[in-house]
Amino acid sequence: MARPGDNETNLPFPILVGDIGGTNARFALLVDVFAEPKQFPIVQTADFANIDDALQQCILDKSSVQPRSAILALAGPIEGDEVPLTNCPWVVRPRDMIANLGFEDVLLVNDFEAQALATASLDESDREKIGPGIERSAASRAVLGPGTGLGVAGLVHARHTWFPVPGEGGHVDVGPRSERDYQIWPFLEPIEGRISAEQLLCGRGIMNIYHAVSAADGIDAPLETPADVTAKALAQADRAAIETVSLFSTYLGRVAGDMAMIFMAKGGVFLAGGISQKILPALRGPEFRAAFEDKAPHSALLKSIPTYVVTHPVAALAGLAAFARMPDRFGVATEGRHWKR
Numbered sequence: 163m164a165r166p167g168d169n170e171t172n173l174p175f176p177i178l179v180g181d182i183g184g185t186n187a188r189f190a191l192l193v194d195v196f197a198e199p200k201q202f203p204i205v206q207t208a209d210f211a212n213i214d215d216a217l218q219q220c221i222l223d224k225s226s227v228q229p230r231s232a233i234l235a236l237a238g239p240i241e242g243d244e245v246p247l248t249n250c251p252w253v254v255r256p257r258d259m260i261a262n263l264g265f266e267d268v269l270l271v272n273d274f275e276a277q278a279l280a281t282a283s284l285d286e287s288d289r290e291k292i293g294p295g296i297e298r299s300a301a302s303r304a305v306l307g308p309g310t311g312l313g314v315a316g317l318v319h320a321r322h323t324w325f326p327v328p329g330e331g332g333h334v335d336v337g338p339r340s341e342r343d344y345q346i347w348p349f350l351e352p353i354e355g356r357i358s359a360e361q362l363l364c365g366r367g368i369m370n371i372y373h374a375v376s377a378a379d380g381i382d383a384p385l386e387t388p389a390d391v392t393a394k395a396l397a398q399a400d401r402a403a404i405e406t407v408s409l410f411s412t413y414l415g416r417v418a419g420d421m422a423m424i425f426m427a428k429g430g431v432f433l434a435g436g437i438s439q440k441i442l443p444a445l446r447g448p449e450f451r452a453a454f455e456d457k458a459p460h461s462a463l464l465k466s467i468p469t470y471v472v473t474h475p476v477a478a479l480a481g482l483a484a485f486a487r488m489p490d491r492f493g494v495a496t497e498g499r500h501w502k503r
């Protein structure tokens with residue numbers, strides 16, 4: 163058993179935690195293990211040529227307390243000393259951050275790993291339960307987040323420790339099941355011969371479903387953005403948009419149920435990502451949960467598993483903060499992604 167201070171992941175305070183997506187970067191500072199995280203205004207990645215400028219101008223120049231370490235969650239695989247971000251021209255170079263910005267330690271993790279860490283510590287007020295299910299505090303979880311893409315991760319509970327399992331679960335194959343699916347599927351465009359979950363369950367996926375529904379019915383598809391489609395659907399104002407969001411909820415339920423079975427996620431399946439919060443009224447409808455439970459011969463198991471929409475505005479930061487304060491609670495792998503001065 164590691165003693166306090168022995169752990170590779172006991173980074174020195176003050177610790178800067180950051181969640182860097184394609185469009186937005188969110189940061190908070192933990193002064194010490196007891197203090198509440200101090201959140202900084204959200205940064206648009208497009209406003210800064212690189213991450214070091216953003217950190218200097220938005221964090222370091224604005225705070226009297228200077229961070230000694232940083233834990234950053236990034237969208238994309240972390241390999242080597244230069245990590246390019248998906249959907250954004252920034253490249254994260256931890257060695258430069260240590261040399262130029264005064265950090266002693268930099269740890270990089272995957273963005274959905276941070277979302278997974280968050281699911282272990284979210285309060286009741288930071289999540290909304292969808293449907294039935296038995297709440298179990300010490301059981302594995304899974305998180306799915308439809309946003310610019312579809313992020314997926316597991317959080318395995320073993321040996322009194324939470325182990326985040328990042329992966330590429332958003333890219334699993336999906337296929338038609340209902341009669342209506344078989345009408346729509348021919349109008350979905352395969353990528354290299356297949357349809358993956360991410361082609362349906364993200365912003366672009368909403369448009370793919372909307373266009374396929376419209377094409378199957380031989381009608382025009384005038385709506386131009388995912389936000390237009392969901393707004394029309396939630397206002398009950400457009401038939402194709404309503405069906406699109408209904409199918410999106412069904413497909414999200416199916417994939418969420420698959421992830422629940424893969425991770426034996428008796429602790430719950432959590433829906434993160436920007437889109438889940440925006441279509442919350444639709445996810446409360448019957449489609450999501452019915453599809454989640456429709457997993458013969460394991461329907462009884464799925465019925466017992468709770469599902470939640472994460473409503474915390476910066477859940478990934480909350481997950482990183484929980485880890486920064488109590489690293490021994492979590493089995494976060496640091497090999498190849500922890501840089502020290």
Ligand SMILES: Nc1ncnc2c1ncn2[C@@H]1O[C@H](COP(=O)(O)OP(=O)(O)OP(=O)(O)O)[C@@H](O)[C@H]1O
Pocket residue numbers: 182183184185186187308309310311364365366368387388389390392393435436437440
């Ligand atoms: N009201 C809405 N309904 C449905 N989709 C939306 C809505 N508003 C934005 N989107 C879509 O959500 C996606 C962005 O998702 P999200 O806000 O989760 O960003 P992200 O992937 O976390 O990236 P970042 O962290 O850079 O902001 C885009 O594809 C966008 O078109």
